[in-house]
Amino acid sequence: MIEHSRTGPVLRHAVLIGFALIVLFPFVWIVMASFKTQIALLMGQWRFAPTLFSYDSVINGKTSDFVTNFKNSSIIAIASTTIVLSVATLAAFSLYRLQWADWVLRVLLAWSVIFHMVPPITLAGAWYTMFRSVGLDNTYAGIILAHTTINLPMALWMMGVFIRDVPKELVEAAQIDGARTPKVLRYVVIPIVRPGLAATGILCFIFSWNEFPVALTLSQRATATVPLGIGKYAQENTIAYTEMAAASTLSIIPAFILLIVAQRFIVRGLTSGAVK
Amino acid sequence: MATVELKGVSKRFGAVEVIHSVDLSIREGEFLVLVGPSGCGKSTLLRMISGLETISSGDLFIGGKRVNDVPARDRGISMVFQSYALYPHMTSAQNMSFALKLAGKSPDEQAERIKPAAGVLGLGDYLDRFPRELSGGQRQRVAMGRAIVREPEVFLFDEPLSNLDAKLRVRMRAELKELHQKLKTTTVYVTHDQIEAMTLADRIVVLRDGVIEQVGAPLELYDNPANRFVGSFLGSPAMNFFELSIPDGTPDRARFADGDSLQLPRELGGRSSVTVGVRPESLELVSEAGDGTISAEVAVIEPTGSETELFLRKGKDQIIASFRDRIDVRPGEIVHLEANPAKYHLFDTTTELAI
Ligand SMILES: Nc1ncnc2c1ncn2[C@@H]1O[C@H](COP(=O)(O)OP(=O)(O)O)[C@@H](O)[C@H]1O
Ligand SMILES: [Mg+2]
Numbered sequence: 001m002i003e004h005s006r007t008g009p010v011l012r013h014a015v016l017i018g019f020a021l022i023v024l025f026p027f028v029w030i031v032m033a034s035f036k037t038q039i040a041l042l043m044g045q046w047r048f049a050p051t052l053f054s055y056d057s058v059i060n061g062k063t064s065d066f067v068t069n070f071k072n073s074s075i076i077a078i079a080s081t082t083i084v085l086s087v088a089t090l091a092a093f094s095l096y097r098l099q100w101a102d103w104v105l106r107v108l109l110a111w112s113v114i115f116h117m118v119p120p121i122t123l124a125g126a127w128y129t130m131f132r133s134v135g136l137d138n139t140y141a142g143i144i145l146a147h148t149t150i151n152l153p154m155a156l157w158m159m160g161v162f163i164r165d166v167p168k169e170l171v172e173a174a175q176i177d178g179a180r181t182p183k184v185l186r187y188v189v190i191p192i193v194r195p196g197l198a199a200t201g202i203l204c205f206i207f208s209w210n211e212f213p214v215a216l217t218l219s220q221r222a223t224a225t226v227p228l229g230i231g232k233y234a235q236e237n238t239i240a241y242t243e244m245a246a247a248s249t250l251s252i253i254p255a256f257i258l259l260i261v262a263q264r265f266i267v268r269g270l271t272s273g274a275v276k
Numbered sequence: 277m278a279t280v281e282l283k284g285v286s287k288r289f290g291a292v293e294v295i296h297s298v299d300l301s302i303r304e305g306e307f308l309v310l311v312g313p314s315g316c317g318k319s320t321l322l323r324m325i326s327g328l329e330t331i332s333s334g335d336l337f338i339g340g341k342r343v344n345d346v347p348a349r350d351r352g353i354s355m356v357f358q359s360y361a362l363y364p365h366m367t368s369a370q371n372m373s374f375a376l377k378l379a380g381k382s383p384d385e386q387a388e389r390i391k392p393a394a395g396v397l398g399l400g401d402y403l404d405r406f407p408r409e410l411s412g413g414q415r416q417r418v419a420m421g422r423a424i425v426r427e428p429e430v431f432l433f434d435e436p437l438s439n440l441d442a443k444l445r446v447r448m449r450a451e452l453k454e455l456h457q458k459l460k461t462t463t464v465y466v467t468h469d470q471i472e473a474m475t476l477a478d479r480i481v482v483l484r485d486g487v488i489e490q491v492g493a494p495l496e497l498y499d500n501p502a503n504r505f506v507g508s509f510l511g512s513p514a515m516n517f518f519e520l521s522i523p524d525g526t527p528d529r530a531r532f533a534d535g536d537s538l539q540l541p542r543e544l545g546g547r548s549s550v551t552v553g554v555r556p557e558s559l560e561l562v563s564e565a566g567d568g569t570i571s572a573e574v575a576v577i578e579p580t581g582s583e584t585e586l587f588l589r590k591g592k593d594q595i596i597a598s599f600r601d602r603i604d605v606r607p608g609e610i611v612h613l614e615a616n617p618a619k620y621h622l623f624d625t626t627t628e629l630a631i
Binding site for chain 2: 180
């Protein structure tokens with residue numbers, strides 16, 4: 001028994017460390033690759049003289065669009081995330097707190113989950129045709145709309161969970177205190193679901209930032225996003241591994257910053273003391 | 277301060293009617309308590325008055341004005357919820373002044389207006405704390421403060437004390453009563469606790485299954501329950517009921533199955549049975565069986581310090597008697613009880629209405 005209780009934690013930690021390594025290894029490999037020369041990389045050197053050559057080429061290179069890609073991705077991810085959060089929050093509040101008939105709720109949620117199960121690529125072709133006919137191809141608006149559509153079901157489900165956690169009495173108390181629905185949302189519901197908004201927002205942002213097939217279909221050079229920019233390094237006859245690694249490393253930064261900032265909001269037990 | 281009037285008010289949830297045509301007139305400045313067992317429709321009735329629940333049929337008047345279609349925010353009411361429903365992301369002060377903020381009052385005016393309420397409720401030191409940093413009693417006070425600050429025409433309370441421990445409940449009960457004596461605002465207070473009802477109310481409304489059973493001052497209901505349900509609901513320990521037969525030829529006597537018989541306060545001609553209700557404190561111990569005594573076997577003795585309660589068995593009936601004095605009896609002993617016939621409550625055995 002004593003031995004068992006001693007080996008238990010050791011084993012657990014070994015397994016955890018093992019998993020961490022499996023997850024981290026490719027990441028570390030990419031970051032290291034971004035500081036290598038192509039030769040050092042191809043020779044598989046572990047000890048090398050780090051160079052910023054790849055970063056310089058990605059950011060300042062004459063043929064590189066990466067800065068534009070970065071700007072495009074930022075605009076598209078921020079815009080689509082903002083729209084998704086607004087729509088999902090309003091929809092979830094309406095569905096769960098404004099006394100809809102049961103079947104409305106069920107039909108809408110079922111429909112959204114089915115929509116969520118369809119791979120985005122199957123929709124990309126249809127969107128391309130539709131957007132072209134109304135002049136939305138190769139525009140931010142087109143990709144933002146597409147990403148909004150793809151992210152909305154998941155965001156609706158997530159915000160639904162958080163909104164249902166807000167005690168009904170709080171909404172009622174606010175109504176008695178004189179608030180109409182917009183103010184109930186602004187002063188009571190949204191401040192309470194802020195952690196949920198942060199979590200949902202991060203997932204939507206990261207999805208939009210990383211999304212490849214739909215952006216590929218709907219954009220051209222001027223509106224290309226970061227994943228397309230990264231992909232381009234593999235389209236020549238030779239694959240520019242180190243530039244690709246540098247671009248990949250740079251592309252992780254926004255999500256990383258976002259996570260650190262959002263951490264502040266994602267605190268537990270925000271409603272403690274509200275009821276009971 | 278305002279009157280509240282309900283005329284034929286009903287509530288249906290789908291096909292189920294839970295409030296059946298309630299008529300009720302609440303006077304200006306009155307402390308009215310709605311009491312009844314859990315699920316009888318107290319909260320639903322209160323929520324219809326507040327405007328949080330629609331009225332299926334009938335009319336509701338507040339201050340003489342029909343308010344069926346007026347939203348909660350415009351009815352001039354404040355509500356204290358059982359769960360307090362404090363905004364968790366706001367301090368006590370912000371909770372109390374939220375309505376003022378929504379009404380567009382300046383921060384200075386908000387601070388000015390919450391002062392008296394905070395003073396009355398002893399919240400001065402807690403104004404900057406969040407609900408999670410407050411004890412149950414303090415949260416309760418903040419919830420009351422939030423209701424007071426709005427200076428409503430009518431206060432609505434839905435079991436506001438039931439989340440507190442017994443001691444605190446008694447204290448808050450007294451504070452509530454004092455508050456009402458000070459503010460004199462019309463109050464509708466919902467509880468399932470008959471002691472709260474008895475101690476707080478100017479008038480009590482006893483509700484059962486969505487129907488008003490009786491309305492009246494606490495002691496009026498206690499002394500003259502309109503039916504067996506009201507008799508059994510008010511008072512603790514609860515009233516004893518004996519279903520007795522009235523032998524032919526003696527319309528002023530009622531008999532137990534074992535032969536004991538009671539002298540009725542008046543003749544009940546034309547009846548063959550009667551239910552006699554006797555409050556536990558109306559029973560007295562006598563040393564010998566005699567005319568009008570009830571013999572029973574002692575089952576359990578519960579001394580509470582100030583009182584002694586006896587649980588007795590008589591055939592299949594259980595009897596509870598309570599005494600101010602300490603008494604010397606043992607379980608298993610046969611004792612004899614007696615009550616003044618003037619203290620009997622007589623009910624029809626089938627309709628359960630007082631006769
Ligand atoms: N929103 C609702 N939908 C359906 N039935 C309800 C609803 N609210 C209350 N009821 C029913 O109405 C009855 C009265 O409930 P309520 O007013 O909460 O009782 P009380 O407050 O006296 O315990 C109960 O039978 C309850 O199940
Ligand atoms: Mg209730």
